[in-house]
Amino acid sequence: AQKVTQAQTEISVVEKEDVTLDCVYETRDTTYYLFWYKQPPSGELVFLIRRNSFDEQNEISGRYSWNFQKSTSSFNFTITASQVVDSAVYFCALSSSGGSYIPTFGRGTSLIVHP
Amino acid sequence: EAGVTQSPTHLIKTRGQQATLRCSPISGHTSVYWYQQALGLGLQFLLWYDEGEERNRGNFPPRFSGRQFPNYSSELNVNALELEDSALYLCASSPGDWTEQYFGPGTRLTVT
Numbered sequence: 001a002q003k004v005t006q007a008q009t010e011i012s013v014v015e016k017e018d019v020t021l022d023c024v025y026e027t028r029d030t031t032y033y034l035f036w037y038k039q040p041p042s043g044e045l046v047f048l049i050r051r052n053s054f055d056e057q058n059e060i061s062g063r064y065s066w067n068f069q070k071s072t073s074s075f076n077f078t079i080t081a082s083q084v085v086d087s088a089v090y091f092c093a094l095s096s097s098g099g100s101y102i103p104t105f106g107r108g109t110s111l112i113v114h115p
Numbered sequence: 116e117a118g119v120t121q122s123p124t125h126l127i128k129t130r131g132q133q134a135t136l137r138c139s140p141i142s143g144h145t146s147v148y149w150y151q152q153a154l155g156l157g158l159q160f161l162l163w164y165d166e167g168e169e170r171n172r173g174n175f176p177p178r179f180s181g182r183q184f185p186n187y188s189s190e191l192n193v194n195a196l197e198l199e200d201s202a203l204y205l206c207a208s209s210p211g212d213w214t215e216q217y218f219g220p221g222t223r224l225t226v227t
Binding site for chain 1: 157158160163171173203205207215216217218219220221223
């Protein structure tokens with residue numbers, strides 16, 4: 001069985017603060033994929049990143065960065081200098097061979113960025 | 116390039132009725148996925164269609180069904196609607212590669 005835990009239900013920050021969204025996953029498979037999606041108030045999920053289990057290299061894309069650590073089964077997402085437009089619900093997801101690669105999503109973290 | 120489209124945006128039905136939701140994938144994508152996002156429950160996988168065939172389904176009763184047409188668009192049908200079926204239904208598509216899915220804006224179904 002696979003599981004994704006996003007322990008932070010809601011985070012509230014003031015614009016320009018840095019914020020880290022936590023994601024902890026569980027799987028028995030050695031081959032798996034991790035994702036982050038953003039869901040703004042409009043409802044549409046926006047794909048942010050995919051990382052496979054063999055690539056632990058951290059990634060930076062503009063103000064976004066991801067820290068993948070297999071030792072702690074975590075795939076955390078950091079937004080640097082947050083902006084009001086970052087306000088959304090962020091979902092972490094896991095796909096693995098044992099789950100027929102059907103994504104399992106976490107419950108999501110609601111990020112509110114105040115001006 | 117046009118993204119995944121879904122119709123209708125909103126749908127209001129009465130308990131016991133049937134609902135039909137539609138999804139058009141990104142051009143070139145052959146796989147379509149359906150998810151239910153009920154309040155407080157996160158995203159739950161419903162169905163996966165690829166090349167016209169149902170490839171997998173989540174833990175939902177048989178009254179949730181669907182199909183994929185030759186042009187890869189898809190329908191989700193929910194029969195005998197229950198109040199707890201009220202949710203946002205999201206469709207996603209991928210180019211046969213299940214690892215990267217692109218989502219549509221969703222259909223919000225309200226059952227009264």
